Amino acid sequence: MDRFRMIFQYFQSNSESVMNGICGLLALASVKMYTCFDFSCPCLPRYNMAYGLGIMLIPPIALFLCGLILNRQSLVMLEEWRRPEGHRKKDLAVIRYMCSSIVQRAMVAPVVWIIVTLLDGKCLICAFSGSVDPEKFAGLANTSLVQVQQLLAKVPCKDDELMRNNTSRKAVSRYLRCWSQALGWSILLILIVAAFLARWLRPCFNQTTLLQARHWSNYIDIEQKIFEETCCEHSRLFAHKCILNFFESMRQEIKLHSFSLPREGEGSEGEEHLLRGITDQDQVNKLLKMWYYEKPPLDVS
Amino acid sequence: MDKFRMIFQFLQSNQESFMNGICGIMALASAQMYSAFDFNCPCLPHYNLVYGLGILLVPPFILFLLGFVLNNNVSMLAEEWRRPRGQRGKDPAVLRYMFCSMAQRAMIAPVVWVSVTLLDGKCITCAFCTSVPVETLGNASHPSLSQGEMKRVLARIPCKEIYDGQELIVNEVAIRYLRCISQALGWCFVLLMTTLAFLVRSLRPCFTQAAFLKSRYWSHYIDIERKLFDETCAEHARSFAKVCIQQFFEGMSTDLEAARCHPPRKAPADVGEAAEKLLGITDQGTMNTALKSWHRCKPPLHLHPPALHSINGLAGGEQPPTHPPVPQREMVAYYSHV
Numbered sequence: 001m002d003r004f005r006m007i008f009q010y011f012q013s014n015s016e017s018v019m020n021g022i023c024g025l026l027a028l029a030s031v032k033m034y035t036c037f038d039f040s041c042p043c044l045p046r047y048n049m050a051y052g053l054g055i056m057l058i059p060p061i062a063l064f065l066c067g068l069i070l071n072r073q074s075l076v077m078l079e080e081w082r083r084p085e086g087h088r089k090k091d092l093a094v095i096r097y098m099c100s101s102i103v104q105r106a107m108v109a110p111v112v113w114i115i116v117t118l119l120d121g122k123c124l125i126c127a128f129s130g131s132v133d134p135e136k137f138a139g140l141a142n143t144s145l146v147q148v149q150q151l152l153a154k155v156p157c158k159d160d161e162l163m164r165n166n167t168s169r170k171a172v173s174r175y176l177r178c179w180s181q182a183l184g185w186s187i188l189l190i191l192i193v194a195a196f197l198a199r200w201l202r203p204c205f206n207q208t209t210l211l212q213a214r215h216w217s218n219y220i221d222i223e224q225k226i227f228e229e230t231c232c233e234h235s236r237l238f239a240h241k242c243i244l245n246f247f248e249s250m251r252q253e254i255k256l257h258s259f260s261l262p263r264e265g266e267g268s269e270g271e272e273h274l275l276r277g278i279t280d281q282d283q284v285n286k287l288l289k290m291w292y293y294e295k296p297p298l299d300v301s
Numbered sequence: 302m303d304k305f306r307m308i309f310q311f312l313q314s315n316q317e318s319f320m321n322g323i324c325g326i327m328a329l330a331s332a333q334m335y336s337a338f339d340f341n342c343p344c345l346p347h348y349n350l351v352y353g354l355g356i357l358l359v360p361p362f363i364l365f366l367l368g369f370v371l372n373n374n375v376s377m378l379a380e381e382w383r384r385p386r387g388q389r390g391k392d393p394a395v396l397r398y399m400f401c402s403m404a405q406r407a408m409i410a411p412v413v414w415v416s417v418t419l420l421d422g423k424c425i426t427c428a429f430c431t432s433v434p435v436e437t438l439g440n441a442s443h444p445s446l447s448q449g450e451m452k453r454v455l456a457r458i459p460c461k462e463i464y465d466g467q468e469l470i471v472n473e474v475a476i477r478y479l480r481c482i483s484q485a486l487g488w489c490f491v492l493l494m495t496t497l498a499f500l501v502r503s504l505r506p507c508f509t510q511a512a513f514l515k516s517r518y519w520s521h522y523i524d525i526e527r528k529l530f531d532e533t534c535a536e537h538a539r540s541f542a543k544v545c546i547q548q549f550f551e552g553m554s555t556d557l558e559a560a561r562c563h564p565p566r567k568a569p570a571d572v573g574e575a576a577e578k579l580l581g582i583t584d585q586g587t588m589n590t591a592l593k594s595w596h597r598c599k600p601p602l603h604l605h606p607p608a609l610h611s612i613n614g615l616a617g618g619e620q621p622p623t624h625p626p627v628p629q630r631e632m633v634a635y636y637s638h639v
Contacts, residue, residue: 294387
C-alpha cells in the first residue's frame with residue numbers, strides 16, 4: 001500500500017507540472033517551427049495579404065488544437081461534462097475551472113507564435129506592403145496606380161531585380177517592420193499585465209469557490225487514473241485465473257482419457273505443480289491447439 | 302510473482318506511452334529522412350509530375366505500412382480476428398477499437414512527411430511548374446511558342462542553372478508563386494489533420510463513452526492474457542525440460558550400473574546435497590556415455606510418473622511390494638528397450 005500511496009502522491013503533485021511541461025515544450029516547438037519555416041512571400045498583388053495573414057493566423061489555430069489534444073485533462077473534463085448524473089451531482093464550477101485551466105495552457109503556444117511573427121516582421125511586411133500610402137515615400141509618389149501596386153507588392157522580395165537597390169523599398173520595409181514590432185511588444189505587454197492582474201486579484205474574489213473547484217478537479221483526475229489502474233490489475237488477475245482454469249480443465253480431460261494414476265498428495269510440489277499434469281509432447285500440442293481453436297469462456301466463477 | 306506483477310503493471314500502464322514514444326520517434330525519423338533526401342527534379346515535361354507526386358505520396362504509404370509492422374499489437378489483432386469462436390464469443394467492437402488505435406498511431410509519420418514536403422515546397426514546384434499561369438505572371442508580349450516548346454521551357458523552372466525562359470516568365474517569380482501555393486496547401490493540410498484529430502478525440506466522450514470503456518478493457522485483457530499464457534507456457538517448458546533431463550540422467554545411471562553388474566550402491570544416510578546432484582554419475586566413463594547418449598538418442602518427450610523418484614538408491618529390479626504394478630511394468634518396458 002505504501003508504494004501505491006507514493007505513486008498517487010506523485011500523480012497529485014505532478015499532474016499540474018506535467019501539463020505545464022507539455023505547455024512549455026509546445027511553446028518551444030512553435031518557436032522552432034517558425035525559425036525552420038522558410039517564409040517566402042509571393043510578391044503578387046492579391047496573394048500577399050492572403051499569404052501573410054494566413055501564416056500569421058492558421059498555425060496558431062493548429063497549435064491551439066494541438067494543445068487541447070495533448071492535454072489529458074481535456075478528456076477528463078469532457079467525460080465529466082457529458083456523463084449522466086446518476087448518484088453523483090455535477091458541479092458546473094468544477095467543469096468551468098477545468099475548462100479555463102485547459103484553455104489557458106493551450107493558448108500559450110499560439111500566442112508565442114503570433115508574438116514571434118510580429119517581432120520578426122516578415123508576415124506583416126508581406127501582408128500590408130500593398131496597403132501603405134505611396135504618398136509618404138519619395139520614389140513612389142509619381143507613378144501610376146497599377147504600377148504602384150505592382151511595386152509595393154514586390155517590397156518584401158529583396159532579391160527581385162526591380163527592387164534590388166530601391167531605396168523606397170527599404171523605407172517601406174522599415175516602416176512596416178516598425179509597426180509590426182510595436183504591435184508585437186504591445187500585445188506582449190498587455191498579455192503580461194492581464195496575467196499579472198488575474199493572478200493577483202483572484203484571491204480577492206471567490207477564494208473558497210476556487211479552492212473547492214481546484215480540489216474537486218484534482219479529485220476527478222486522480223479518480224480516473226486509479227480506475228484505469230484498478231482495471232489493469234483486475235484484467236491481469238482475471239487472465240491469470242482464466243489460464244489456470246484452462247490448464248486445470250485440460251489436466252482433467254487428460255485424466256479422463258489416459259490410464260496413469262492420479263498424482264496428488266505428497267511429493268507433488270515444485271516442478272510437479274508447475275507442470276500442472278501436462279507431461280507429454282502430445283498433451284502439450286493438444287493444449288496449444290485447444291488454446292487457439294477453443295479459447296475458454298470469460299467466466300472464472 | 303511480485304516482480305512480474307510490477308513489470309506487467311508498468312508495461313500495461315505505460316504501454317500507451319511506449320507506443321506514443323514509438324510514434325514520436327517515427328515522426329522525427331520521417332522529418333529527418335526528408336531533410337536527408339536529395340531531391341532532384343528531372344526538369345522534363347511529363348517526368349516532373351510523376352516524380353513530384355511520387356515523392357509526395359509513395360513514402361507516406363511506406364511509412365504507414367511500417368507503422369503497422371512496428372506495432373506489436375498487429376499480430377494480436379490478427380489472431381483475435383481469425384480465431385475460431387469456440388466457447389468465447391467475439392466482440393467486433395473490440396476488434397474495431399484495436400484497429401482504430403493502431404491506424405491512428407500509424408498515420409502520424411505519413412502526415413508529418415506530407416506536411417514537411419508541402420511546407421518545403423520543392424515537390425509541388427517540381428510537379429506543377431508546367432501549369433504556372435504565364436499570362437498573369439509572365440510576359441504577355443513574348444512571341445508565342447508552341448505548346449510543347451512552352452512546356453519544355455516551363456519544365457526547367459526548378460532547375461535554375463539550365464532555365465532559359467527568363468523572357469517568358471522570370472524564374473524567381475514562378476518559384477515564389479508555386480512555393481506560396483505549396484505552403485498554403487501545407488498549412489491547410491496541417492490544420493485539417495489537427496481538426497480531425499481534435500474532433501475524433503473530443504467527440505468520443507460525448508457519444509460512446511461506455512462502449513469505449515468496455516472495448517478498451519477487453520483489448521487490454523486480450524493483450525495481458527496472451528502475455529500471461531506465453532509466460533505460463535515458458536514456465537511449463539522449463540519444468541518439463543528439468544524433469545525430462547533429470548529422468549534421463551537417472552535412467553542412464555541405473556542403466557549403466559545394471560550393464561556393469563555392479564551391486565546397487567546404497568547411498569549413505571548422511572548423503573550431502575552435492576552427492577545428490579551428481580544423479581548417480583560419478584566417473585568419467587559414465588559421464589562420457591551420458592553425453593554421447595544425449596546427442597545420439599534424446600529421450601522421448603514423455604515424463605514418467607514421479608513414483609520412481611521416491612525410490613532411494615534402488616536401481617531397477619527390486620521394487621517394494623507396496624508399489625502398484627503399473628510403474629513396474631513401465632520400468633520393465635524401458636529395460637527391454639535398452
